[in-house]
Amino acid sequence: MLRKQPSIPEGDPAALPLSGDASFLLARANALSLAATNRTLEPFTLKARSYSVLALAATADYMSQRDFASYLRLDPSQVVALVDDLQERALVERRSAPGDRRANVVVATDEGRALAAQAHAVLRQAEDALLSELDDSERATLAALLRKVAFTD
Amino acid sequence: MLRKQPSIPEGDPAALPLSGDASFLLARANALSLAATNRTLEPFTLKARSYSVLALAATADYMSQRDFASYLRLDPSQVVALVDDLQERALVERRSAPGDRRANVVVATDEGRALAAQAHAVLRQAEDALLSELDDSERATLAALLRKVAFTD
DNA sequence: TATTGTTATACTCTATAACTATA
DNA sequence: TATAGTTATAGAGTATAACAATA
Numbered sequence: 410m411l412r413k414q415p416s417i418p419e420g421d422p423a424a425l426p427l428s429g430d431a432s433f434l435l436a437r438a439n440a441l442s443l444a445a446t447n448r449t450l451e452p453f454t455l456k457a458r459s460y461s462v463l464a465l466a467a468t469a470d471y472m473s474q475r476d477f478a479s480y481l482r483l484d485p486s487q488v489v490a491l492v493d494d495l496q497e498r499a500l501v502e503r504r505s506a507p508g509d510r511r512a513n514v515v516v517a518t519d520e521g522r523a524l525a526a527q528a529h530a531v532l533r534q535a536e537d538a539l540l541s542e543l544d545d546s547e548r549a550t551l552a553a554l555l556r557k558v559a560f561t562d
Numbered sequence: 563m564l565r566k567q568p569s570i571p572e573g574d575p576a577a578l579p580l581s582g583d584a585s586f587l588l589a590r591a592n593a594l595s596l597a598a599t600n601r602t603l604e605p606f607t608l609k610a611r612s613y614s615v616l617a618l619a620a621t622a623d624y625m626s627q628r629d630f631a632s633y634l635r636l637d638p639s640q641v642v643a644l645v646d647d648l649q650e651r652a653l654v655e656r657r658s659a660p661g662d663r664r665a666n667v668v669v670a671t672d673e674g675r676a677l678a679a680q681a682h683a684v685l686r687q688a689e690d691a692l693l694s695e696l697d698d699s700e701r702a703t704l705a706a707l708l709r710k711v712a713f714t715d
Numbered sequence: 716t717a718t719t720g721t722t723a724t725a726c727t728c729t730a731t732a733a734c735t736a737t738a
Numbered sequence: 739t740a741t742a743g744t745t746a747t748a749g750a751g752t753a754t755a756a757c758a759a760t761a
Contacts, residue, residue, distance in 0.1 A: 425709065426621040426633070431689050431701075432595045433614060434708035439592035440635040441714065442585045458728085461586060468579040475742060480579070482593040484730065489744060511737045511742040536584050542710040548584075551707040556581055557695040558704070559590035611751085628719065637753065642721060664719040664760045 442539055449535040453528050458483070460528055462491045466501045467517035467525040473506055474513050500524060595692055602688040606681050611636070613681055615644045619654045620670035620678040626659055627666050653677060 427433040446457045455463065461481050465472065474492060478485040492515055495501040500521030506512035517525060540548050580586040599610045608616065614634050618625065627645060631638040645668055648654040653674030659665035670678060693701050 425713070426618050427614060428709055428712075429705075430617075430685065431693060431705060431708070432599050432610065432685070434705060434712045435588065435592040435595045436610065436614075437635055437712040438708050439588040441712065442588045446585050456727095457585065457589065461580065461589075464583075465579050473742075482590055485743070486731090486745075487729075506742090509738075509742080513743070532583065532585070539714060540584060540711060542714055543707060547707055547710075550703060551711070552582075552584060552587060554696060554700055554704040554707070555584070555587035555591050556578065557700075558693060559581075559587045559594065560578070561594065561692060561695055609750090626719075638720070639722075639754090640752075659719095662719080662761075666720070 442536075445535045445539055446532065449531055450528060453524060455524075455528060458487075459491055459495060460525075460532075462488070462515075463495055463500055463517060463521055464525050464529065466495075466515045467522045470516075471506070471514050473509075474515060477515060495521065595689075598688045598692055599685065602684055603681060606677060608677075608681060611640075612644055612648060613678075613685075615641070615668075616648055616653055616670060616674055617678050617682065619648075619668045620675045623669075624659070624667050626662075627668060630668060648674065 443457055446460070450456055450460055453460075458481075462477060465477060465480065469476075472480070474488045475485060477483070477492075478488045481488075483491070492501060492503065492513075496503060499518055501515055501517050503513040504516060506514045540551075543551065596610055599613070603609055603613055606613075611634075615630060618630060618633065622629075625633070627641045628638060630636070630645075631641045634641075636644070645654060645656065645666075649656060652671055654668055654670050656666040657669060659667045693704075696704065
């Protein structure tokens with residue numbers, strides 16, 4: 410080989426080393442996606458992880474920090490830091506959970522919801538670029554299959 | 563919500579927060595995959611990253627460290643450390659690249675190829691578990707779609 | 716001048732254990 | 739006794755810049 414860009418044989422998938430491993434394909438696709446996401450979110454002073462917390466707080470109701478952790482596959486201690494940051498910026502609030510005074514329910518403020526919506530709109534464009542090789546039907550199929558894999562818990 | 567495991571509505575994908583974002587699905591699926599891969603490779607004293615270097619060295623011919631970096635989406639300086647480790651263990655060798663004395667071609671030793679094959683066999687089982695919700699046809703479709711996304715460069 | 720491999724460094728992310736307050 | 743949130747800390751992963759050898 411010995412070239413700048415690794416060769417990507419069009420008609421011969423078997424010639425792509427490691428491409429038989431779903432784990433490698435997931436890792437590489439995720440690396441591209443994560444880089445694009447972080448680049449896109451930079452103007453909002455958000456990153457993939459902080460955005461995911463904000464977006465979840467804006468969407469879901471009555472989720473505790475523990476719920477955030479397991480849903481986003483983060484350690485509970487990481488959620489603390491992420492929520493701290495978003496709370497200082499008045500994008501989310503911690504409210505005591507009804508019925509369990511140990512737990513905090515994390516909710517987005519109006520401001521947070523607005524920012525999440527803005528970010529989401531721009532992320533759609535980044536995702537569009539990432540999936541540019543797929544038509545609408547393929548995108549739907551990929552999402553459906555990934556949904557099954559992502560929640561094999 | 564407020565329960566240990568986040569709810570996964572069967573018939574209503576729209577109720578899964580963030581599941582409209584391909585980037586979230588990729589991140590979550592990759593997190594599961596990476597954790598399973600590292601767990602599986604532990605007996606071999608390998609991790610996902612070192613395995614990918616070893617497997618690539620065993621499969622592809624005449625790839626320089628720079629090629630490894632771009633193909634595996636690692637920084638060239640990370641490849642140095644990973645190859646150092648594998649070379650100390652006599653699993654790969656650095657050979658001077660024919661025609662360019664700056665570059666190193668990384669090749670697996672017989673021992674390295676044998677270990678890669680062993681690891682690969684066990685990884686197949688881990689992957690089988692990860693994809694347990696998908697039938698053979700769906701697995702092939704997912705791989706084909708991911709291959710397109712993973713190499714949108 | 717540009718590129719390969721390398722080193723050094725700092726930063727982010729991840730994983731673990733321990734503590735407190737509630738349950 | 740167990741769980742939620744928190745704190746502290748160490749380890750792994752990532753990103754950047756600079757350098758010597760070669761192109």
